[in-house]
Amino acid sequence: MEIFLDTADVNEIKTYVDFIDGVTTNPSILAKNENADKRSLIKEICKTVSGPVSVEVVSEKYEEMLAEGKKISKISSNVCVKLPCTFDGLRVCEKLSYEGISTNLTLCFSPTQALIAAKCGATYVSPFVGRMDDIGHNGMSLIEEIIDIFDGYNYETKVLVASVRHLQHLIQAAKLGAGAITVPPKILKQCFDHPMTESGLKIFAEDWKKLKSH
């Protein structure tokens, strides 16, 4: 499973760069760097990590979105153009895929959106599990359903579990065999932490001191 970091914080990306396969951003995530120049920030992120960096369009209509997507794709060779799972977004996806530009179809909330994204040649489709949970649905059931559908075909589209809120989302995504996941830094950090590892280390260090050294 590819693991992406869901952030535009270059320091966090540098901290975890050895463990991640890429980065995902969205307009809200980028806006956390209030005074930054958008293009320079995206370029810096693309230099910091070698894998795909998802950068989202903000246009909503086909022609504008297509032009914006092409412009974004030129920022760096590892940019992945993030498009919404709308009628226009999926049309743009089909066009960009045909031109060999990688895409991440975002704001996916249904199996049918995912199916159309795959048929349009999307590189990734991002179902938002946390936001599904927020409205009383089961986000991970959506992942299961999409993977089940994709399993019957040879689509190259990877299911990228997004809007991750806790470690169980990550564990369940791995169990279901999702192709990718994007996690905020605070959740990735939890993958390394366990109180038993900490206490075990402490015991080993104390016991080691009891030995004589020559």
Ligand code: E4P
């Ligand atoms: C990633 O591609 C998404 O933009 C992100 O995971 C959304 O997460 P949120 O629902 O916590 O904003």
